[in-house]
Amino acid sequence: MPNRRLLDVAYGRAHADTIIDNGQLVNVITGEIYPASVAIADGRIAAVGDVSAQRGPDTEIIDAEGRYLTPGLIDAHLHIECSKLSVTMFSDLVSRYGTTSAISGLDQILVTNGIEGVKEFLAETEGGSMRVWWGAPAKAPYTVPESNVGYRFAVEDHEQVQHMPECVGLWETVQEMVEYGDEEVLTAMDMAERNRLRAFGCAPLVDARRVAGYAASGVALCHESYSPEEELEKIRNGIDIVIRESVAAPMLRENIKLITEMGVPSDRVGFCTDDVTATDILGRGHLDYVVRLAVECGVTPMQAIQMATVNTARMYRLDDKIGAIAPGRFADILFVDSLDDFRPQTVITDGRVVARDGRPVADPVAPERSEALLSTFKLGEVAADRLKVRVPEGASAAEVQTIVLSKDVAFKRAGNRVELAVADGVVEPDPEQDTILLAVAERFGKTDNLPVAFVQGFGLRKGAIATSASPDDNNIVVAGVTSEDMAFAINEVVRMGGGQVAVADGEVLAALPLPIGGVVADLTAEQMAAKEEELDGAAREQLGSELPSPFGQLLFLSITAIPDWAMTDLGLIDCIDFTVVDPVLSTR
Template sequence: MQRPWHQSAPQLVDVAMGRRPADLVIRGGQWVNVHSGEIIPGTDIAVAEGRFAYVGPDASHAIGPQTQVVEANGRYLVPGLCDAHMHVESGMVTVTEFARAVIPHGTTSMFIDPHEIANVLGLPGVRLMHDEAAGLPINVYVQVPSCVPSAPGLEHPGAELTPDDVREALTWPNIIGLGEVMSFPGVIANDPKMTAEIAATMSAGLTVGGHYASPDLGRPFHAYAAGGPADDHEGTTADDAVARVRQGMRAMLRLGSAWHDVAAQVKAITERGLDSRSFILCTDDSHSGTLVHEGHMNRVVRHAIAQGLKPVTAIQMATLNTAQHFGLERELGSIAPGRRADLIVTSDLVDLPVEMVFARGRLMAKGGVLTADLPEHPYPETARNTVHLGRTLSAADFDISAEAAEVTARVIGVVENQAPTRALERRLPVRDGTVQMDPAGDVCQIALVERHRGTGAVVNGFVSGFGYDRPCAVASTVAHDSHHMIVVGTDKADMAQAANRLQEVGGGIVVIAGGEELALVELPIAGLMSDERAEIVAAKADRLVQAMRDCGCTLNNAYMQHSLLALVVIPELRISDMGLIDVTRFERVEVILPDPQPAA
């Protein structure tokens, strides 16, 4: 456990003065100073007690017989990267395995909101992830989930968190604030639950995370900002980013596996000249395939630079800005005396190859390979066996009945690379009293299968945008945020087989085509996470993506789109265990619209 700065300060002073040798000295680097915005050549760094003790032109006075000396050879010295908003569960691995995957990419600090596991296991699930995070050799702070369920009255999760639960969790040592407040209607209406949770967090001096998913930037947006959320990651346009920053919020620009919101919003800086200090980079949701093959926050920084940001500015938005936002500027986010000795050694600030990673002064990764030992963290049996359908499903469970020869149906429209959906309407034929899909028109079925209480309930609807062109089905117990089971398919027998298969393995994602299992990712921990290594899960996820492509799907990271179709706090149309939900009005609507009455 690293000691606080005030306890280590005398030793740091001695190292800086040359009265005591450093534990580590890195010589001859180019210091990326995120405080001043400079790149300072010929810089040495001395580290003691896991903190920076000296950053200057010559640290030879701090080198003793036992000091580890690393030659930077003119390479850049960059603060360890911070992910300001993310959900570990989206990586389909545990906190430890997530850290194992991202450390080689230069991520040394994460701010996680475990509201996925909270929807399945409640406060005990949050505590499991909190305690695991606290034991890691990098900085993993936890935000208390604020909206479990995300939309009361429109869904039933496996568990709920009350204001009393939030108040209790705010006393835990590794809590940094309140997780994204998704119930923006609740904030706007002064809902007692939301008001109590925000007040408790602000009273504790911690940060309230935001989630304003409405395009309405009028009075409701102003009311939301007045309610207390300090940031927001749901913007998709430059106007969204500008609006948030003008109201004193931090605009979090995300590049996850499927959410590509940086390019549009960063124009608020590059074209409209806003101060970059109010902007932060994050990932939100990254699955294991992205982490293993493409990177993590280094990927986001590279992308931001490619959109026209200066490298130092992009790095500030992934380091110092994040630390300042969470009140941790004196601990994280920069290479400066007293801060935790988290840094990256890289030879190129644009492509950002991560050649060495240090966390708290310890070498963690070199050449893209983890060098530190992170012991496995087992989860108890109470976190397993959480998929309870109550029965075996059949193809008939996915029938949608109608009496007319043809009907107009509401259809969820998937929007590639964005979280919002569109509310579509399509004319569909009816055969033998059952509404038919329209594969030629890219309309297939979606079902929400209740999986927490074993009720056997199935809610059916239609979805467009996946492009499936053969008999198939994809089922997942990752179904944000209540995490029932989402099944999407063009063949009802395959849909039933997929749902039953996930009940059999205790959760995960499966692709069935013509009765054949093409891919399976087992997620036995709360139906959300694997207990295997990230690279193993990534290989299974690769097979999953390929199987979806083999079924005709061309969407980028279609699985992530699939998993959010039950998120009833993001417009326009979603599905829950209570039915089809119009998220522009926050009310349940019928799948089949009434036919207009002929004029008299």
């Protein structure tokens, strides 16, 4: 229903609440830049250009002082909870850098607390500095085979959620679920089509045959591409491209070649950060950094801004609400001194100034949390004896399958075969071969699953590290040199009601409580960054890891959607064949 007052202001029959004067409008719809004023009423843009008819005695005037006016930036695919910040605290952080909207599945709180958890998170965006549009997961958890979670989100839930006003489509419609005919996912896609919602894809490393089937299913876009050639195959088949760039997945420099070298028009390409941390953002910015990097790599400033705004809005069919400075859209506007060196000086959300010069204008205020969000652990005390890999008596050595971490991209995990010693029927980890134990404890009380395998790449010489923030199921993942320290780490995470710990010899070296769903906390970005450095510093300096972010790697080990290996509460997962694999290949 049209806002009657907005119409009155737009037609000049009433005065604006706010007018932005003396700006250079970056019109992402036409690609033009020209002087214009902007009239705002009830948090929306009423008129652009000559707004003298909208000016009244009580109208607030904001002087842009000749700066460029651009739309607020839109993150096309963002797992907010992977930052370990609550929605309130994350919004406070990224809005400083010009991000005023994000499309998120809120899938981590979904699998711990269900639809009510999602609704609580969406409610705290009201009146905030960043709006969140919800992509309802096609199915959750995304793990294949399916791991155990607190709340299994399935086809019957779509009957309810696809009618929620915040829902813009199906999130993380995983390629394998479509190709292998997961009936729940296909049924949810049928429902989405009837409700005029789009399916958003997750299809890394697909070949031409699989792209054809994926596009035929109706998947509209994909944020998971590892090369410009893969992007080109998808876009040729009608799938829009979202280029991901983060510290964990630095992919823009290569993938932007789709535009700069292959000559594909930029209008069907957007940007996302997917998974980011407070440390990452405070160090370099958020989508503003992505815009700067794209310009550095050869796209024009206008193209880069369009990819961060109107292109994304169009992909999600939100361009009547966000993505441009035009009448009817939310008044999400940035003041920028230079388009080549894109750094928002003033950030306006809903017509309110929320940040200036990289700082919020007001401190964030988190809502009161429900008891359900704060009580998600049903795991009793874990004994060290459960965290051992056993083989038949008499064996002196075992060949084991390991997961090998990538030191460059957290989303890539190879495999390796290593021979380890056996003592009294137990396969021994070997820090000298950089081969330590890895386990996942199911924390929701659905099973007593606690499988143990082996991982390489952490470089730990002693102790253990553990996290309950671990997409896509948020069970407790722990890596360590001794079973005793691993059990201690798991029990400490449970005692905190969720979080991350580094331990050694039965002592906590660093800890980060994450009490909300066991995955996020109401800490400011600065407080979170300090905790991240404390945890990673302990893992490096006291436990021996050489990784820049050992906890960043630990966080992603349960994701099965990305080849080649993962670890869930079901055990070691072959992410090519999607089978559970015994980590012990042979003994002698």
